[in-house]
Amino acid sequence: MNVRPDIGWTYLIALTEITTMTLVTKPLDSSGGILVHRHSDEELLELPVETIKDLMKSAGVVMFRGFDVGPDAMKQFANQYSYKFNRDRLRPTVEGSGGHVQMVTEGTGYVDPHCEQANSPFRPDAIWFSCTKPAAEGGETLYWDGVRLWEELGTELQDLFRDKKLRFFQCYSKDKWQLFLGHDATVEDIRKTLDNLEGVSYFLNADEALYLEYVCPAVVRTRYGNVEAFANSLMSEWTNTLGDLMTFDDGTPISKEIVSQVKAALDRCTETVDWKPGDLVFIDNSRFLHGRNGFTDPSRKIFSSLSFLNF
The missing domain is CATH 3.60.130.10 (Clavaminate synthase-like)
Structure with a gap:
C-alpha cells in the first residue's frame, strides 16, 4: 500500500x-x-x-x-x-x-x-x-x-507563484489590533511586534489606527511534513477587496486569467x-x-x- x-x-x-x-x-x-x-x-x-x-x-x-x-x-x-x-x-x-x-x-x-x-501577519495555526x-x-x-491544490495548479502557475509573492493591505482600528495582542496592548507593543515580522510595512495614524501592507508567499510549507501547499487568502481578497487591481509584490497585476485557473483547480x-x-x-x-x-x-x-x- x-x-x-x-x-x-x-x-x-x-x-x-x-x-x-x-x-x-x-x-x-x-x-x-x-x-x-x-x-x-x-x-x-x-x-x-x-x-x-x-x-x-x-x-x-x-x-x-x-x-x-x-x-x-x-x-x-x-x-x-x-x-x-x-x-x-x-x-x-x-x-x-x-x-x-x-x-x-x-x-x-x-x-x-x-x-x-x-492576509495578515497574525495567522493562527x-x-x-x-x-x-x-x-x-x-x-x-x-x-x-493546499498540498493537493498545489499539485493541481501545474508547472506554469507553480513557477509563477514561486517567483512572486502576494501583497495584502489592512486597516485596523486600535480596538481591532488589540484583539491580536491583548486589550491592554499599547502602540509600543504593536510597534515591537510588527518591527520583528518579515514582509510587514505599516503606518500608525494619530488616532492609533494601523495601516498595514503585508507581503507573503502564496505557497507555504506545512506545519507538519514541511511540504509545499497553496494555502493563502488570494481568492477571498480578490473577491472582497481589490479585485483585478490586486497585484503581486512587484506590482505585476494578478490577472483574471490567473484567478480563473486557480478557481478551476479549487473546483x-x-x-x-x-x-x-x-x-x-x-x-x-x-x-x-x-x-x-x-x-x-x-x-x-x-x-x-x-x-x-x-x-
Whole structure:
C-alpha cells in the first residue's frame, strides 16, 4: 500500500473503519481527512490526547461526531492542543468565552476559499468549528487541501507563484489590533511586534489606527511534513477587496486569467463538511483553505476558535 509522505502513518488507520484505543475512525473525504465517531459512553475530553495529535498532524482535517459539542466544549477541547488563542476582528464573540469563541462570518452568502488571517501577519495555526444548528439547506463548510491544490495548479502557475509573492493591505482600528495582542496592548507593543515580522510595512495614524501592507508567499510549507501547499487568502481578497487591481509584490497585476485557473483547480479539490448538530471540526490552517456554501436559514449556528498549537 502506498502512503503519501505528507500524510504519514496514521493515514493507514483511516482507510477502513477500525476501533482502537477507544477511537472509531473512518475516512471523512478523498483528501485524507478523518472522522472520529463517539462510541459507548466516552466523552470528548477523555479522548487520548497524543493519539488525537497524531491524527491532526497526518490528516489536517479531523471531525468529531456524536460528542454533542457546543461552543464551551469546543474551547475546552481546543485548549488541550493550544498554547494561546487569536480572534477575528469581524466576528461577534460568545459571552463568557474570554472572546476566543466567536460566531462564524456573518451573512448567508458563499464564502471564498481562504486560510484564516493569511492576509495578515497574525495567522493562527488552526481553526476549530462547532455546530449546534446546521442550516436546513446549504451552509456547508467547504475546505481544500493546499498540498493537493498545489499539485493541481501545474508547472506554469507553480513557477509563477514561486517567483512572486502576494501583497495584502489592512486597516485596523486600535480596538481591532488589540484583539491580536491583548486589550491592554499599547502602540509600543504593536510597534515591537510588527518591527520583528518579515514582509510587514505599516503606518500608525494619530488616532492609533494601523495601516498595514503585508507581503507573503502564496505557497507555504506545512506545519507538519514541511511540504509545499497553496494555502493563502488570494481568492477571498480578490473577491472582497481589490479585485483585478490586486497585484503581486512587484506590482505585476494578478490577472483574471490567473484567478480563473486557480478557481478551476479549487473546483477539482473541493471537500464538504455536511454538518450535524454537535459536530466539531479541526482544520490545520497551514495546509487547508476553507469557505462556505450559501444558505437562507437564519437559525444556522456555527462557532469558531482560532489557536496556536502546542505540538
